[in-house]
Amino acid sequence: MKRFCIHTMLFFGAALCAYGQVDTIQVARDYKTMLVFPSPYDFAVNGKELNFLESFPLGSNSPTARNIVLLIYNDVAPDKNDYTNYTVYTKDGLAYDFILELVDIPEKKRWSITLPMADNKNQMVRSAMVRQSQENGFDEPMRTMENVDAPRHNFSTSSQIGELGNEGNKKDEEVSQPVTMELYQKDKKEYIRRRCFYNQFNKPKVARLFDRSGRVFLWLNGVYYDNNEIYLQFRIENKEPIDYDLNFLKFSIATNYRNSSSNQKLDHRPLFQYKVPKRIQGNSENHFIVVFEKFTLDRKKVLVVDMDEDKGNRNLSLPIDHYLINKPLSF
Structure with missing residues (x-):
C-alpha cells in the first residue's frame, strides 16, 4: 500500500513540474x-x-x-x-x-x-492527488493541501438581493479558478461568482441601451444564460467631476409603457450581485453583474432597473425589453 502511494505521489509530482x-x-x-x-x-x-x-x-x-x-x-x-x-x-x-x-x-x-x-493543469492535478490520497486512506496531508488551495468566499445574506447575497470585497485572484459543473452542484455560490469574474469585462453585446442623468450613464452591456441563471452585465459611467454615491439599485417587472396606460411594478429580487459599486468616482466607470434565477417576460412586460443616488438627484431608470431577457446569449 505504501509503495503504491509513493508511486502515485511521484507520478503526480512529475506532472506538477510540467508547465502549460x-x-x-x-x-x-x-x-x-x-x-x-x-x-x-x-x-x-x-x-x-x-x-x-x-x-x-x-x-x-x-x-x-x-x-x-x-x-x-x-x-x-x-x-x-x-x-x-x-x-x-x-x-x-x-x-x-x-x-x-x-x-x-x-x-x-x-x-x-x-x-x-493546458496552462492551469496543476490545479487539476492537485485535485486528483487529493482524491487519490483519500481513496487510499491518507486523508490528513491531502486535506491540508486542499484547504490551502481552495478559494475563499464570504457571501452576505442581505434580504435585498436574494439568498446568495453580494460579492463583497474579494480579490480577483481568489476567484480565478476553474468553472465546472461539479463545482455548480457542490457550491453554486462559488460557481456563479467565478462566472461573473470571467465575464465582467465582456465586450458589449447590446446595441446602445442606456439611461442617463446629466453625464452619468447606466449601460446594459449583455444578457447571458448559464445553467438556471440569467446574468445581466452593466457598465456605469460618471463623466462628471462629482462622485456618484449609490443609495440603492432596484429591479422590478413592469408593464411596458408603450402598451398600457397603467404602470404596475412588481419587485424582482436578484439572486446575486457582483461588484456593484457603492461609489463611482468622478470621470470614471465601473463594471458589474447582477444574476437572477431563470425567468422570462411576455411582450407587454419589461425589467426595470432603478438606480438612486444618495443625497442627490441623478437618478436613473433603465427598462430592458422582453426580447433581450427571453433570448440571452451563452457564455
Missing part, C-alpha cells in the same frame, strides 16, 4: 484553422474578437463536434499584420493559452490540442 505552453496559431482570411480540444469547449477570451473570428461545426450531433473551434480572419479587416491573445476554457475547467497570428496561408490547418498544453 503557449503556441502560435496561424489564422488566414481564406482558410479555416481547426482546433480540436480533448474535452468540450466552454468559452474563450479573444483579444481581438472582431478580427479573429471563431465558429463551430454546424449540423452535427457528434460529441466530437463540441470539442472543435474554427478560426478565420475577418475578410473586411484592413490589417495586413495582426496578432492577439486567445485563451480557451473547456468544460473540465482547463485553460489553453495561444497567440493568434494573421498569415496568408497557415502552415498547419488542424491542431490537436492535448492535456499537457
Whole structure:
C-alpha cells in the first residue's frame, strides 16, 4: 500500500513540474484553422474578437463536434499584420493559452490540442492527488493541501438581493479558478461568482441601451444564460467631476409603457450581485453583474432597473425589453 502511494505521489509530482505552453496559431482570411480540444469547449477570451473570428461545426450531433473551434480572419479587416491573445476554457475547467497570428496561408490547418498544453493543469492535478490520497486512506496531508488551495468566499445574506447575497470585497485572484459543473452542484455560490469574474469585462453585446442623468450613464452591456441563471452585465459611467454615491439599485417587472396606460411594478429580487459599486468616482466607470434565477417576460412586460443616488438627484431608470431577457446569449 505504501509503495503504491509513493508511486502515485511521484507520478503526480512529475506532472506538477510540467508547465502549460503557449503556441502560435496561424489564422488566414481564406482558410479555416481547426482546433480540436480533448474535452468540450466552454468559452474563450479573444483579444481581438472582431478580427479573429471563431465558429463551430454546424449540423452535427457528434460529441466530437463540441470539442472543435474554427478560426478565420475577418475578410473586411484592413490589417495586413495582426496578432492577439486567445485563451480557451473547456468544460473540465482547463485553460489553453495561444497567440493568434494573421498569415496568408497557415502552415498547419488542424491542431490537436492535448492535456499537457493546458496552462492551469496543476490545479487539476492537485485535485486528483487529493482524491487519490483519500481513496487510499491518507486523508490528513491531502486535506491540508486542499484547504490551502481552495478559494475563499464570504457571501452576505442581505434580504435585498436574494439568498446568495453580494460579492463583497474579494480579490480577483481568489476567484480565478476553474468553472465546472461539479463545482455548480457542490457550491453554486462559488460557481456563479467565478462566472461573473470571467465575464465582467465582456465586450458589449447590446446595441446602445442606456439611461442617463446629466453625464452619468447606466449601460446594459449583455444578457447571458448559464445553467438556471440569467446574468445581466452593466457598465456605469460618471463623466462628471462629482462622485456618484449609490443609495440603492432596484429591479422590478413592469408593464411596458408603450402598451398600457397603467404602470404596475412588481419587485424582482436578484439572486446575486457582483461588484456593484457603492461609489463611482468622478470621470470614471465601473463594471458589474447582477444574476437572477431563470425567468422570462411576455411582450407587454419589461425589467426595470432603478438606480438612486444618495443625497442627490441623478437618478436613473433603465427598462430592458422582453426580447433581450427571453433570448440571452451563452457564455
